[in-house]
Amino acid sequence: MKLVVNKNGELLEFLYERLDMPKKRVKQFLVHGAVYVNEDRITQYNYPLVAGQKITIDTNSKHLKNFPFSIIFEDDHLLVVNKPSGLLTIATEKERERTLYHIVRDYVLSKNPRGRIFIVHRLDKDTSGIVLFAKDEKTKNQLQENWNEYVSLREYTAIVSGHPKEESGQIVQYLKETKTNLVYVSRHEDGKKAITNYSVLKSNEKYSMLKVTIETGRRNQIRVAFASKKMPIVGDKKYGDKNKVSRMYLHANRLKLYYPVIKKEILFETPIPNEFKKLMKS
Numbered sequence: 001m002k003l004v005v006n007k008n009g010e011l012l013e014f015l016y017e018r019l020d021m022p023k024k025r026v027k028q029f030l031v032h033g034a035v036y037v038n039e040d041r042i043t044q045y046n047y048p049l050v051a052g053q054k055i056t057i058d059t060n061s062k063h064l065k066n067f068p069f070s071i072i073f074e075d076d077h078l079l080v081v082n083k084p085s086g087l088l089t090i091a092t093e094k095e096r097e098r099t100l101y102h103i104v105r106d107y108v109l110s111k112n113p114r115g116r117i118f119i120v121h122r123l124d125k126d127t128s129g130i131v132l133f134a135k136d137e138k139t140k141n142q143l144q145e146n147w148n149e150y151v152s153l154r155e156y157t158a159i160v161s162g163h164p165k166e167e168s169g170q171i172v173q174y175l176k177e178t179k180t181n182l183v184y185v186s187r188h189e190d191g192k193k194a195i196t197n198y199s200v201l202k203s204n205e206k207y208s209m210l211k212v213t214i215e216t217g218r219r220n221q222i223r224v225a226f227a228s229k230k231m232p233i234v235g236d237k238k239y240g241d242k243n244k245v246s247r248m249y250l251h252a253n254r255l256k257l258y259y260p261v262i263k264k265e266i267l268f269e270t271p272i273p274n275e276f277k278k279l280m281k282s
Helices: 011-018 023-031 100-111 137-145 221-227 274-281
Strands: 002-004 035-037 054-057 070-074 078-083 128-134 151-161 168-177 183-185 192-203 207-214 250-259 264-269
Touching: 011 023, 011 035, 011 054, 011 274, 070 264, 078 100, 100 128, 128 137, 151 221, 151 274, 168 221, 183 221, 192 221, 207 221, 207 274
Parallel strands: 128 250
Antiparallel strands: 002 054, 035 054, 070 078, 078 128, 151 207, 151 250, 168 183, 168 192, 192 207, 250 264
16 A cells, blocks of 8 residues: 655654554554555654655555454455555556455455455545455355445545535536546447436535435546536546645445345445545645
């Protein structure tokens, strides 16, 4: 996991703000020598940081007793975790090892050497929040094949640059994708339909915090929706935001779906990350 320091301060306090996990777990990274500042291993809590420095956390360290995600729900068939921002869900050609999938797999294997794990859905690298893993192929197939029918709520919290004209609204668009994976709004109905709903939770002079729900699950849907309205998500450099911040301010905080194992709907929730609240106070 890689982070960029956005202001001067001390290492431990920066990690507390940046990593949405218990303080005890954050300290484990330092205690076990899994934190590097500009390639130097640092274990000192009050190590002074300077804006622009790069921090790497070795989440695959064999000495770590904890893992860089919090568990929202776990039983014999399903594992739901809170993914940190800046971590890929699955491997790409550029990054094959430092992914949420590999870290969750290691967690499962640490409890059961014969355990298995299957990704059910994914989030963008810079989006934090709820991600589902199945522990068996049957559960994975049931959820993936019936995803649109089983899922009744997909809610995010986003902070955008600027302010919507209306306190709430719906954005309906048709999205297409370039060969370089850049999603854009088509002027014609020849793309994939995307429906994004929002309401304003809080505003300050520069930003608006929004509750966002989606009726479709297109690639980069929320990011493109607000960027196209001249209100890019704070920290979303890919779609034009210019703010110098340490993360993208998009978090998947509520997911409600029918869980076939227990034959009931279940709601998974995570709190809004602390850095969201701090940014709105700035």
